[in-house]
Amino acid sequence: MQTQRVQALVLTSRPWQEAHRLVDLLTRERGLVRAIAYDAQKPQKPLSSVTQVLTECNLLLGTGDGELGVIIQGTSVAVFQAGATDPTRLAYALAIAEMIVRVAADEAAVRHDLAAVYDDCKVALRRVLDQDGPLVTVSAMMVALFPYAGLAIDTERCGECGTPHMSPPVRFRVASGSGVCRECASQGAARTEWPISEGAWRVLRHLAPLSPVRLGRVHVKPATEQEVCRLLSAMLSENAGISLRGLHVAQQLDPRFRTGK
Numbered sequence: 001m002q003t004q005r006v007q008a009l010v011l012t013s014r015p016w017q018e019a020h021r022l023v024d025l026l027t028r029e030r031g032l033v034r035a036i037a038y039d040a041q042k043p044q045k046p047l048s049s050v051t052q053v054l055t056e057c058n059l060l061l062g063t064g065d066g067e068l069g070v071i072i073q074g075t076s077v078a079v080f081q082a083g084a085t086d087p088t089r090l091a092y093a094l095a096i097a098e099m100i101v102r103v104a105a106d107e108a109a110v111r112h113d114l115a116a117v118y119d120d121c122k123v124a125l126r127r128v129l130d131q132d133g134p135l136v137t138v139s140a141m142m143v144a145l146f147p148y149a150g151l152a153i154d155t156e157r158c159g160e161c162g163t164p165h166m167s168p169p170v171r172f173r174v175a176s177g178s179g180v181c182r183e184c185a186s187q188g189a190a191r192t193e194w195p196i197s198e199g200a201w202r203v204l205r206h207l208a209p210l211s212p213v214r215l216g217r218v219h220v221k222p223a224t225e226q227e228v229c230r231l232l233s234a235m236l237s238e239n240a241g242i243s244l245r246g247l248h249v250a251q252q253l254d255p256r257f258r259t260g261k
């Protein structure tokens, strides 16, 4: 077995058999790695702390011929969820972790260097746990992951006629990730297109060339946040077959989006 020192973010962690844990790691050096930590379920064992979800750690990783790695040693560097008492924020952080596992496990993504995603992920986790408007950060992370799923947003030209947008488009075409101008939209479309508000278009234009690292503080109305997130989620699910359950759960928990009761 070969060994390698890696910097890793624990994205998922679950019990495996009686005593062990199985984790999905985002490593700076090797991208996404699924690894087993023997005896990590037993309290007081050295690997129990480095297999907590949303923890950043330095690990000695064993890798064989198979896809599964083995965590040999580790020390935790940062525990992102430490002190996070708000279940909604925690749910958004877990949704980001799930999103990365789902997109980075895609065959197209495996060939890429994920070091930039590693930095984006750390910033995004801090932001959703500490700042308001977590859905904008989740959306920014989704956009940063799009290239790894073979997706892109075109905010420059109409998805139908190719004319540069002089005014905000009125519809959004999920298949191509582009706006559709008023003239083309009025001719009726057979493809999947959604109405898009001016506010949501402004946010999309802001996010398209960005990553969470460079996002800065953004103030967006909750309804606009949700609209942007819904359009981006539709792009992932309809074009790449990736549906994000954790994100759905987080939005159901979010008091801003609860209706009725």
Ligand SMILES: [Zn+2]
Pocket (backbone or CB within 6 Å): 158, 159, 160, 161, 162, 163, 180, 181, 182, 183, 184, 185
């Ligand atoms: Zn057009």
